[in-house]
Amino acid sequence: MKIGINCGHTAGGAGYGAVGIISESDHTRLVGRELMRLMQAKGAQVIDCTIDRAGTQNEYLSKVVELANREDLDWFIGIHFNASKAHTGQGAEVYTYKGRQYPDAVSVCKNLENLGFRNRGVKEGTGLYVIRKTKAKSMLIEVCFCDNQQDINIYEAAGGAGGIAEAIFKGMQGYVDATETSMGTGETPIMGTSVASADQLNALLLSGNPQAEDYLHLAEIFLEEGEKEGVRGDGAFCQSLIETGYFKFSGDVKPCQHNYAGIGATGGVPGNSFPDARTGVRAQIQHLKAYASTEPLVQECVDPRYEYVSKGCAPTFEQLAGKWAVPGYSGYASLEAARLANDTYGHKIVKLLEKTIV
Numbered sequence: 001m002k003i004g005i006n007c008g009h010t011a012g013g014a015g016y017g018a019v020g021i022i023s024e025s026d027h028t029r030l031v032g033r034e035l036m037r038l039m040q041a042k043g044a045q046v047i048d049c050t051i052d053r054a055g056t057q058n059e060y061l062s063k064v065v066e067l068a069n070r071e072d073l074d075w076f077i078g079i080h081f082n083a084s085k086a087h088t089g090q091g092a093e094v095y096t097y098k099g100r101q102y103p104d105a106v107s108v109c110k111n112l113e114n115l116g117f118r119n120r121g122v123k124e125g126t127g128l129y130v131i132r133k134t135k136a137k138s139m140l141i142e143v144c145f146c147d148n149q150q151d152i153n154i155y156e157a158a159g160g161a162g163g164i165a166e167a168i169f170k171g172m173q174g175y176v177d178a179t180e181t182s183m184g185t186g187e188t189p190i191m192g193t194s195v196a197s198a199d200q201l202n203a204l205l206l207s208g209n210p211q212a213e214d215y216l217h218l219a220e221i222f223l224e225e226g227e228k229e230g231v232r233g234d235g236a237f238c239q240s241l242i243e244t245g246y247f248k249f250s251g252d253v254k255p256c257q258h259n260y261a262g263i264g265a266t267g268g269v270p271g272n273s274f275p276d277a278r279t280g281v282r283a284q285i286q287h288l289k290a291y292a293s294t295e296p297l298v299q300e301c302v303d304p305r306y307e308y309v310s311k312g313c314a315p316t317f318e319q320l321a322g323k324w325a326v327p328g329y330s331g332y333a334s335l336e337a338a339r340l341a342n343d344t345y346g347h348k349i350v351k352l353l354e355k356t357i358v
C-alpha cells in the first residue's frame with residue numbers, strides 16, 4: 001500500500017504559498033513531513049510528492065502530478081493552508097474529485113474540527129489541477145487559514161504541525177488499518193474502494209443466473225452504500241452472490257426480505273427483513289464494517305445485529321470464515337484445511353471478486 005504526500009507549494013519563487021501570520025509553504029512542509037513519519041511508522045510506503053523549486057506555477061503543478069502518477073498510489077494527499085482577502089476566513093476543509101465524500105476525507109475534517117477549527121466540510125475539488133490529474137484517489141487538505149489570528153491560535157494550541165499531522169493521521173485510520181491488515185498476508189481487506197464496476201458485477205451475476213433481470217439495479221446500490229462507509233461494495237455484492245445463490249434465493253431467506261447476506265438467518269430461521277433493497281444493502285455493508293473495522297458508522301445504523309459483532313475481528317474477506325459464516329467451509333475436515341486450500345467462505349468471495357476484474 002502506497003501513499004503520496006505533497007507538502008503544498010514550492011519553498012521559494014514561482015509556486016510559493018500564501019503568506020499570512022505564518023507562511024503556508026513552511027507549514028505544509030512541517031505538517032506533511034510529520035504525516036509521512038506517522039504513516040511510515042504504521043508500515044505504509046510513503047512517496048514524497050513535494051517539489052521545492054519550479055520555473056512557473058504551472059511547471060510546479062505538473063511536476064507534482066508527474067511524481068504522483070509515476071507510482072501506483074492508494075492515496076494522494078496534498079497539504080495546504082488557506083487564506084482569504086479580508087483575513088476573516090476560518091476553518092478546515094478538504095477537496096476531492098467531484099466532492100466525493102470518502103469516509104477518510106470526512107473523518108479528516110472531523111478530526112480537525114475536534115481540535116477547534118470550523119468544519120467547512122468535504123468539497124468539490126475537480127477544478128484543482130492536482131485533484132483532477134492524479135490517477136490515485138486524492139484529497140487536498142486546507143488545514144486552516146494561515147492569515148487568521150483565531151485559526152493560528154487554534155493551530156498553536158493543538159500543538160502546531162505535530163498536532164495537525166496526528167489529527168489527519170487519525171482521520172486516515174481506515175486506510176492505515178487496511179494497510180496493516182493486508183501486509184504480508186496477501187488477503188483482501190474488506191475496507192477500501194471498490195474496483196469492479198456495476199456493469200462488471202452484473203455480468204458476473206448474469207453468468208451464474210441468466211434470469212436475474214430483476215436484480216440488476218442492486219450492483220449500483222452496493223457500490224454507493226459501500227463508498228459511504230469505506231467498505232468494498234463490490235466485495236459485498238460478491239458475498240451476496242454466494243449467500244443468495246446468484247439471487248435465486250433457494251435457501252431460508254426469501255426475496256421480499258431484502259436480506260442479501262443471510263443476516264440473522266441460521267438453519268431454518270429466515271433471518272431479518274428490511275423495508276427495501278437499499279436498506280437491506282446498507283445493513284449488510286454496516287455488518288461487514290463491524291467485522292472489518294473499529295471505526296464508527298458514517299450513517300445511522302440499520303443493521304439489527306451490528307451490536308453483536310466484536311468490532312474489527314475480521315478485517316479481510318478471508319477471515320470471515322468461522323465468524324460471519326459458521327463453519328465457513330464445506331467438503332474439508334476442518335476450517336484450517338479449507339484455509340490451506342484457499343477455499344473458505346471468504347476465499348470464495350475473493351475468487352468471485354477476481355473474476356469481475358479480469
Ligand SMILES: [Zn+2]
Nearest residue numbers: 008017080081
Ligand atoms: Zn495552497
